[in-house]
Amino acid sequence: MLCHTALHRAGQVARYWAERGCPVVIHVDSSTPDAKYNQMREALADLANIRFSPRHICEWGTWGIVAATQEASEIMLRDFPGVRHVCLASGSCLPLRPVDELREYLDARPRTDFIESVTTADVGWTVGGLNAERFTLRFPFSWRTNRWLFDTYVELQRRLKVKRKLPKNLVPHLGSQWWCLTRQTLSAILESPQRKAFDAYFRRVWIPDESYFQSLARLFSANIESRSLTLSKFDYQGKPHIFYDDHLQLLRRSDCFIARKIWPHAHKLYATFLHPDAASHPRAEPNPGKIDRLFAKAVERRIAGRAGLYMQSRFPNSELANGRTAAQYSVFEGFAQLFEDFDTWLSRVSGTRVHGHIFAPERVEFAGGETVYNGSLSNSARLRDYNPRSFLTSLIWNTRGERQCFQFGPRDNQTIIPFIAGDPNAQISVISGAFSVPLFQSNLNFSEIRAEAARLQRIEAEMLTLLRAPDVKARVRVWNLAEFVENPMEPLQMIVDEISPRSLRRLTEVPRLTDLTGFGQFLQNLRNQGMKPELMGDFPAGGEMPGPGGRRQRPYLVR
CATH class of the missing domain: 3.40.50 (Rossmann fold)
Structure with a gap:
């Protein structure tokens, strides 16, 4: 579990998993104040199946997120030998279905890796960003904190026609960061003889958390389901949708096991889905497509608005x-x-x-x-x-x-x-x-x-x-x-x-x-008097009004 804010909610979810037999390894961003980090550790100290991994700076689009995931995964595989599937979640994720249902679902698919993994040529969801170039150029600068250096260095590499050499047998793939991999696949990635070469290469890839495991899983997995068990939706700008209390029925309808991103103050959602006696629904295949139509309407409303209503976000464009x-x-x-x-x-x-x-x-x-x-x-x-x-x-x-x-x-x-x-x-x-x-x-x-x-x-x-x-x-x-x-x-x-x-x-x-x-x-x-009336039509100069000519005028009443 990767956390950086709202640690009280992350701790609440971690306790839910751990008390139901699912060990948890937690990484807290090193930019998070130590006082909050220590408070979280103390709150979860009574649970023997929770670990905390070394802290990294997890700035968006940088290598730190992958490094944190690697170390947390190594601790999981080392300390909990009985684990067969490892699921990556964030501190804002929330389980939507009872743990037993997820366990049964994975038991029926012991060799299946659930990770969205598609080639760059097939990706249509990158919004306003780089697609294939994220693998052929170098990105040593942060896009968020050093925007000018980021853009300038990208443009310089394009002019110089810089093109990085891919590691042997590697085919770049992209996908959601939130995966669920088998122990065999995850350990093969972390113990690969080429790991140093892979890490050195992806360290300069832009947004490597969306490509590192997604690409390497193609090398080591025997059975990939190219989808995530975590429900995550994005708007037309590539920003994640945030779920609030009024999305309760919508989340239930998706039949997904986990949802991201939950508003920390959505008390109703946390109380409902983390309740010890949460009702179990009929077993169903996770199907976020059930709610895609509603999200498509939301995107359309966000972009186009309603006819004749000029919102601040659209006016005066x-x-x-x-x-x-x-x-x-x-x-x-x-x-x-x-x-x-x-x-x-x-x-x-x-x-x-x-x-x-x-x-x-x-x-x-x-x-x-x-x-x-x-x-x-x-x-x-x-x-x-x-x-x-x-x-x-x-x-x-x-x-x-x-x-x-x-x-x-x-x-x-x-x-x-x-x-x-x-x-x-x-x-x-x-x-x-x-x-x-x-x-x-x-x-x-x-x-x-x-x-x-x-x-x-x-x-x-x-x-x-x-x-x-x-x-x-x-x-x-x-x-x-x-x-x-x-x-x-x-x-x-x-x-x-x-x-x-x-x-x-x-x-x-x-x-x-x-x-x-x-x-x-x-x-x-x-x-x-010298003015030429042109728009009035042909009025006779005499006293007679314009008539219907030779045809009979239609009758009408004048009151």
């Missing part, structure tokens, strides 16, 4: 975004200008939450005039404009289960448009040129109207260019003002059907259309 927003929503441009009380009507017929201009320059126009909305979102324009993207994603996330709709226009903060255009959850409906209707109804001087109309038209034209780009993922529908006024019932029905697909009922009413009498002459006046 857009490459890791799993969906820009959490749910579908609708954006309307020009509708509130063309129809009276459009938000009230839409909320009634579709059953959705309809906001005003939430990106208006003065304030956020939440539905119902709220000043603070779900998730403590403020209606402050200053807070919203600090990060419009996060404001929108927070609004959609905080209101999951209820579709959100809001108005937009050329007067609003335009920085959000590229984000919305690239969002598959967005449904964008635009009546181009509708920004001119409030100007038509205003009492401003015409020179001010012309300047404002030109400004808003330029902004809306840029927005439409973005929405018509080939890489847009939002569902975009654009009507110019003239064609929409000609037949408003059909597009309104289409919009409502998409927002509420389950209702599938024909509209019997539409909101009251703003009075546009004289609007065509208004556009002509803009032309006469």
Whole structure:
């Protein structure tokens, strides 16, 4: 048992093994304070089948871990001649099944070595590290404490094309550090005439604890099961998963004999699995594959997160975004200008939450005039404009289960448009040129109207260019003002059907259309003043509104 921290837990597990007839040899990292080491020795002094091996510095990725394992194994083989299988564990390992079950399992396989051992060409689990090069280059420096020297020396060897010579008959293999070897195989490795050559070679291999016994077992074992009896899972960064109290049923389901790595404060796990009367489950082959699906989901959740939820670990890296927003929503441009009380009507017929201009320059126009909305979102324009993207994603996330709709226009903060255009959850409906209707109804001087109309038209034209780009993922529908006024019932029905697909009922009413009498002459006046209206469509300069031409217009009710 290799220990370096939480020695009280390691001692608890060692006592569990020893009291059930399994001798234990404990190695404690020499960097661990002597006071804690001596305290552990005193606590286990009453057990005659526990030994302590000479202490080494066991820094990750270095030879010290292998040296500690070698000396502890030699003590085990020397002091306990009745031992047939030797299992390597850590101080954070925890037995999951009664000792008798493990003993029976190994008794049925007296000549089998359980050690994960695969060639470097077949390894797919090394994460962000060296694979074959760990055997062909030298690694005299610690990766953790001398990172610059480590990287510099590796790069120098690559440039000089350094390649180490392998010991005779040795084929490098990799695998989990936690093995269970027979006395014959382990003693053959430790007593090999080539051991000095093997040790000298692996002393400069990177992470030798994952390759020393895994490679040499191939030379001396007659029957290898390339798997570990210890359950150990790693995340996408190569770091071990830590098991907590709420993993109790998950660990039971694995049917493995030992699990690593257990949180030292997981009192429920230690109390359950180390209980003297721990219930025995039906004999089953260790099968960590039963829980692989859950770990795969955990890795996916860790990497991609949930759609529309920007965790600290993923933000602002857009490459890791799993969906820009959490749910579908609708954006309307020009509708509130063309129809009276459009938000009230839409909320009634579709059953959705309809906001005003939430990106208006003065304030956020939440539905119902709220000043603070779900998730403590403020209606402050200053807070919203600090990060419009996060404001929108927070609004959609905080209101999951209820579709959100809001108005937009050329007067609003335009920085959000590229984000919305690239969002598959967005449904964008635009009546181009509708920004001119409030100007038509205003009492401003015409020179001010012309300047404002030109400004808003330029902004809306840029927005439409973005929405018509080939890489847009939002569902975009654009009507110019003239064609929409000609037949408003059909597009309104289409919009409502998409927002509420389950209702599938024909509209019997539409909101009251703003009075546009004289609007065509208004556009002509803009032309006469030097401004060219381009987004409104073809409005006649006379008093007549655009008509359906020679076809009969579909009937609809206007209240």
